[in-house]
Amino acid sequence: MKLFDPGFGPEEVLVHPRQQAAQADLVPLIERVRTCRSPQDGYELQQDLLRHIRAVESDRNAFSRAVKRMRDGKAPQVGAPEPQSGLDRSDIETWILERELCERVGRQFRSVGDALVWRAFNRDRRYILALCRNPPPGIMEGKVGLEAELETVERHWRDDGRFALMHDLTNCLRIGDITVWQDDGPHTYEIKTKDRYRSRAQEQRIETAYEAIRTGSALPGDNPDERLHDIGTPLRTHMELLQTATQRAATDGIFAAKVPGSRALIAVDLHGVISQGWTREEFGQRLARQWNAARRRARIGDQLDLNMHATSLDSVSRDPLRVPWGIYPIHPVAAARLIGDVMTLTVETSGPSLAADLTARGIPAQWVRPPGTGELVAGEVVMEMHSQAEWRASNGLTATLSRTLQVRPSEMDRYLIELMDQDCWAAGIRHLLLSPDTSDRPWPVFRDEGQTWL
Incomplete structure (x- = not known):
């Protein structure tokens, strides 16, 4: 049984303090997904998820930098997070373990984000099938444009009381940056800091996804035969x-x-x-x-x-x-x-x-x-x-x-x-x-x- 490509075993992973702390945090987050009833519930849950994911990804970035330095024969950078495993700080494997734990715990919190997606879309699988058809998202913390997305979420909530869900908090939403629930249903948008950065191809994929949901036309991608089919059962x-x-x-x-x-x-x-x-x-x-x-x-x-x-x-x-x-x-x-x-x-x-x-x-x-x-x-x-x-x-x-x-x-x-x-x-x-x-x-x-x- 191996949990990571580098070959760390379950006894090193499941007893790790970061893993155990995540277990304690996941239960109330899951309970809140299940009791979400209003835009405010979704907004407040998303804020907590955002805090958890940004914190673990910030540590992951720092551990990744430390691993690179150690491979170059240098000491970890000043201010690097302290490894929580209790293993030898001079061993690069200790730092690799910490980096992999952060990646793993980040995915666990994103799994709650995925659950929030299913809840927000009223458990309609068509939206996930249509909007998942891009490569997986990378690390959110430090991403160019993150502040613009955060400001957009706040503006929708502050000005209109609307819930805007950030796709970077999920794994299953990969087309577009945010989805906003408006009076006529969900709308997905690309968020760019400047208009010249907008991509017509990306916006077209959003349009194609929603058209596939509405009419059964081709899903985003290169194969026009990939379509949603309502079974009726x-x-x-x-x-x-x-x-x-x-x-x-x-x-x-x-x-x-x-x-x-x-x-x-x-x-x-x-x-x-x-x-x-x-x-x-x-x-x-x-x-x-x-x-x-x-x-x-x-x-x-x-x-x-x-x-x-x-x-x-x-x-x-x-x-x-x-x-x-x-x-x-x-x-x-x-x-x-x-x-x-x-x-x-x-x-x-x-x-x-x-x-x-x-x-x-x-x-x-x-x-x-x-x-x-x-x-x-x-x-x-x-x-x-x-x-x-x-x-x-x-x-x-x-x-x-x-x-x-x-x-x-x-x-x-x-x-x-x-x-x-x-x-x-x-x-x-x-x-x-x-x-x-x-x-x-x-x-x-x-x-x-x-x-x-x-």
Whole structure:
């Protein structure tokens, strides 16, 4: 288990004072997201998030500078923050750990910003799908133009009492700089210090995103076939199982279970594990035994190189398509633990078993990812579904519509980590296969998501 590319282990990360302080801060922030009812609630929560993120990014910038100096054979700069790990100050690895902790905690706070986005957009996934389609934002602290964005937020609040959400406080909003909720709904803007810095291309991406939401036209990007599609089916999930999993893991340390739809779930909570008093060897044995039993019950344990999984581990504010843990219908403490990797969740499926499930529902499907392929690549096709429909035209001729849908990692991740009901998921696939309006790269949107997410 490694949490960072440099290879720091969980014992160095999860007990770090900065990580533990973030855990304490996340719970009340998540509670405030869930109780946001007014522009003032959103404005005040954003001010607190801004304070947390700017502070941790300021330290990250300073630790990054110290690491660069040490690589050049120099001492850390005067005024550099004191490492909180208690490790050797003369060892560059100590400073690298501090820098990586800051990056990690900054993403955890941005995960709360993502939850605020979902709350402000009334849990309408279309806005996130349309406005996430840019490269990820960089460090906010020290960014050119930050003061102009801050002043714009204050002006909207001071003059009109309107909530203006800063995209830099989130991971999922990547097009535009701020979104303002006005009388006719949300509006997204680029903020520039001078008019000559304005980019027509950037403003066009905002216009394209909103047009895609309104009319189903092409999403921002180079592929005109990428479009939102309203499935017309209410979203159904197995959130009750997630609630049970997080509660049981918090007390028992490990909880594993079969999930309907050829899936197995395992949740591990550090506090629950510690309370059991297991040795490292005992923990490993119990983890393997419970996980393998859940796989067997789900009928996915025979050929593991044909399995796919989604995990919560060190994932927050990396993928803008992921629903943030802060709005899942689980206890705020459980959400904070998932955000900070104090609790981890993994959901796994067998590709061939999943294809067989769909085929049994009348959707011919084939798992096309070869065994032993290694790590998934973004955009890789893992499964294909086919349909063919015929109808007789008025002139007596017969028309045939054949279509193939390809499933890629982003859709598999959603099916797994959101614990989507398989019948609901299959209904969405069937809709896309049979609708004559389906584009070659559809992004499905189910109805009534507000009844799933808090």
